[in-house]
Amino acid sequence: MIAAGNNISRLHVEGTDDQHSIIHLLQRNGITFDPPPVDIHVEGNDSRLIEAIPVAIKAAKNRSVGFVIDIDTTPTDRWAAIRNKVRSIAGDFPSLTNSLPTEPSQTGTIIEIPEITSHVGFWLMPDNRMHGGKLENLLDTLVTPGDPLRSIAEIAANQSRLYGAEFAPQDQIKATLHTWLAWQKEPGRPYGTAIKARYFGNNSPVAIDFVSWFKLLFAIK
Numbered sequence: 001m002i003a004a005g006n007n008i009s010r011l012h013v014e015g016t017d018d019q020h021s022i023i024h025l026l027q028r029n030g031i032t033f034d035p036p037p038v039d040i041h042v043e044g045n046d047s048r049l050i051e052a053i054p055v056a057i058k059a060a061k062n063r064s065v066g067f068v069i070d071i072d073t074t075p076t077d078r079w080a081a082i083r084n085k086v087r088s089i090a091g092d093f094p095s096l097t098n099s100l101p102t103e104p105s106q107t108g109t110i111i112e113i114p115e116i117t118s119h120v121g122f123w124l125m126p127d128n129r130m131h132g133g134k135l136e137n138l139l140d141t142l143v144t145p146g147d148p149l150r151s152i153a154e155i156a157a158n159q160s161r162l163y164g165a166e167f168a169p170q171d172q173i174k175a176t177l178h179t180w181l182a183w184q185k186e187p188g189r190p191y192g193t194a195i196k197a198r199y200f201g202n203n204s205p206v207a208i209d210f211v212s213w214f215k216l217l218f219a220i221k
Helices: 016-028 046-058 075-087 135-140 148-163 169-181 191-196 205-217
Strands: 010-013 039-042 065-070 109-113 118-125
Touching: 010 016, 010 046, 016 039, 016 135, 016 191, 016 205, 046 065, 046 075, 065 075, 075 118, 109 205, 118 135, 118 205, 135 169, 135 191, 135 205, 148 169
Parallel strands: 010 039, 010 065, 065 118
Antiparallel strands: 109 118
16 A cells, blocks of 8 residues: 555555556656555455445545456446445435446546545456456557567467466466566566566557546546
8 A cells, every 4th residue: 555645535456466557557657656646555356346345435525536446257247246336325425326337438437426526436457348357458558569579478378288387268368478577687577667667668548548547537637
């Protein structure tokens, strides 16, 4: 967690990889974290993050609050879980009854809660629409197009399963990116410091959409 004052807005994320990747991506796009513009709070996993939604919204009086969560399954299922949690507190905030759209915006969803003068935002990694999507899918868009090591890393990750590698099929993109990072100048850097070291880029279309959503939600110019 980033040290911050009690009145600072908050962004809830699943894990530390998300936290540090977001910080360094935002910094690469001109947003300073000295002092931090928001408190980026790690919930631990997707289930805890979803469960935290009602409490976090209730605590957001006169502040903005955001949630970044991997799609993992389908956008429809993930969004349904989020909508259910938001609507569970509609008794306290009637504006929430029909405030969330039936599907997430492709450029990130932001709603207003006039009862507490707050805005609430949701970003589904990587792009609010990719089935099975996660943080790594956004990071993959930041690899230089045509990078031969990226292609070889994918081949190596695939072939490793023939020799006993046990990662799940849905974690193929994680295996590929970690293999690719193992071949950089300083092998094995975590995602956040790899962004800082410019192994990753910072301005793919989906990354720019994410940064724009963040700025709009937290009123950052």
